[in-house]
Amino acid sequence: MLPDTLPPPLPAPVAAPAPAAVLTVSHVEKSFGDNHVLRDFSLTVEPGQNVVVLGKSGSGKSVLAKCIIGLLCVDAGSITVLGQDVGRLDHEALDQLRARVGFLFQSNALYDSMTVRENLLFPLRRHWLADRRHQESALVQQALEDVGLAHTAGMMPAELSGGMRKRIALARTLILRPDIILYDEPTTGLDPVTAREIDHLIRAVQRKYGTSALIISHDMNCVRLTADRVVLLVDGRCYAEGTFAELQHSPDPVVHEFFA
């Protein structure tokens, strides 16, 4: 028999809050005179996700990357990195934020007069991670092992191949344990075999550290191998987005042109 008074209903299950996006680009505009490079451009990178921005030469990919790290100011819209509005940060706050954002330049930007070890120590010392100073050697070794070049600590950049330099540049980025990495054309200038090695390394870093990434590329193999999501930058806008497979099979001729 049912009791006269029913027990109070159970509270509705509380949905876990969605993890905050690591990077949000929201309705960004950026022009140089009459050259409207970014027009109402938006994208989001979720935690642990690799997003590739695919666009033709001159479409504004590098301008976007520079806006994200605060090297260029947007004309309108906003960019939030790790919860902070880049446009509102003073110089010091921006510097602190950049320590959490790895940036892999196309040029690798290694210091030719320093050994590999010194190159890797440079960002650690620059950002004064005092609590990590006693771990310096271990951190250098770990970063080099992560990129498969444990034996190169004492070498000079001039002694390294293009692919090795790219790996060392990535190791130098990893040593600060960034929450997000921006890769600017990570495979440009590399032979196909080395380029694929770098693609696999990008995935390995994502798996090992759960790092998010924004990858700028027009190397379709790189896009296919590294992207969880692809954003197509056309005429300054996010023209289309989806997985590689979704965009590859898109009937839209503008999208199709990239995959032909």
Ligand SMILES: Nc1ncnc2c1ncn2[C@@H]1O[C@H](COP(=O)(O)OP(=O)(O)OP(=O)(O)O)[C@@H](O)[C@H]1O
């Ligand atoms: N500092 C600047 N001053 C003026 N114009 C600029 C500046 N930086 C970029 N531009 C212009 O912005 C546009 C986009 O350049 P951007 O370098 O972002 O292209 P991209 O997509 O990265 O090209 P690529 O794939 O060839 O590297 C170009 O027309 C470029 O001339």
